[in-house]
Amino acid sequence: MLSGPPVTTTVSADQLLERFLNANLRQRRSLLAQVQQRGQELRPLLAEQLDRLDATGDDWAPGALVQLLVAESDALAEAFWQRYPDGWLAVSSAQGVDYAPLQRALINGQFEEADRLTSAHLRQLAGADAETRGYVYYSEVPPMAAADLESLDRLWVVYSQGRFGFSVQLRLLRSLAGRWDQLWPRLGWKQAGVWTRYPNAFTWSLEAPEGHLPLVNQLRGVRLMDALLSHPALQRRVSA
Known part of the structure; x- marks a missing residue:
């Protein structure tokens, strides 16, 4: 039986995003480069994903996705700023400071x-x-x-x-x-x-x-x- 060239399996954008968000710290840092390289595929998925993530914590993965989303001046970035004019992360001040x-x-x-x-x-x-x-x-x-x-x-x-x-x-x-x-x-x-x-x-x-x-x-x-x-x-x- 003839064998063909090896098959290269590439995870979908959805799968990559899920892996990135669920990975441990070491895995996440290794996946970040892939996320950034496939930014054009991922950016249309990020707004919906961000709405589901915890904005009251301190996980840096959502922050990296926010930065990827606004990296280009286009409709996706504009929609983000309309949805989150003060930024995605929920922060508070007991002394009335505007962050x-x-x-x-x-x-x-x-x-x-x-x-x-x-x-x-x-x-x-x-x-x-x-x-x-x-x-x-x-x-x-x-x-x-x-x-x-x-x-x-x-x-x-x-x-x-x-x-x-x-x-x-x-x-x-x-x-x-x-x-x-x-x-x-x-x-x-x-x-x-x-x-x-x-x-x-x-x-x-x-x-x-x-x-x-x-x-x-x-x-x-x-x-x-x-x-x-x-x-x-x-x-x-x-x-x-």
Whole structure:
């Protein structure tokens, strides 16, 4: 019997999408490239899928799909923004902060703008004195509302493929047994005392090291970042 060439089996777009959403972390990262390569096939399926996914969690897979959906300026992207003008992820604020601009920046991969907005939101959460002086004291962190720090962290995690966020930085710190001197190089920060936004000082893309963003002003040492990462809201998120 003659044998023909081997048959190549390609999963359908629906099957790929299901595999991606149900995969474990390691499998998902390997499937992400396929999802992005087959974006044209997948994009018409994403709006309906997003409506069924949990917008109150912190799974980064839906965030990656949102970014794929809005990657092109067409009717599909326009329909998404009409359906979710503030962004897909459901976030809340106990202090009346509007996180829609931050969510839109993250969705669009505008990480530098998102970082600036995050710094501004931390000043808002710290109070009028912090907004006037332009930076946050470490002593102003403990009273910050848990809901707001959770919202900020979830936004960064969901729209960075799980690479950025305060909880990511906290997990790295714990893995280093609390060694701040070892954390800075892991984050891609030159040293704790360096705080500059000059070009090339930081990487504003997913090519940055894990935990690279958001930035925290370290001009006065590690106290501010330590206060943030010690906040019960972030401690709960990492311990959950």
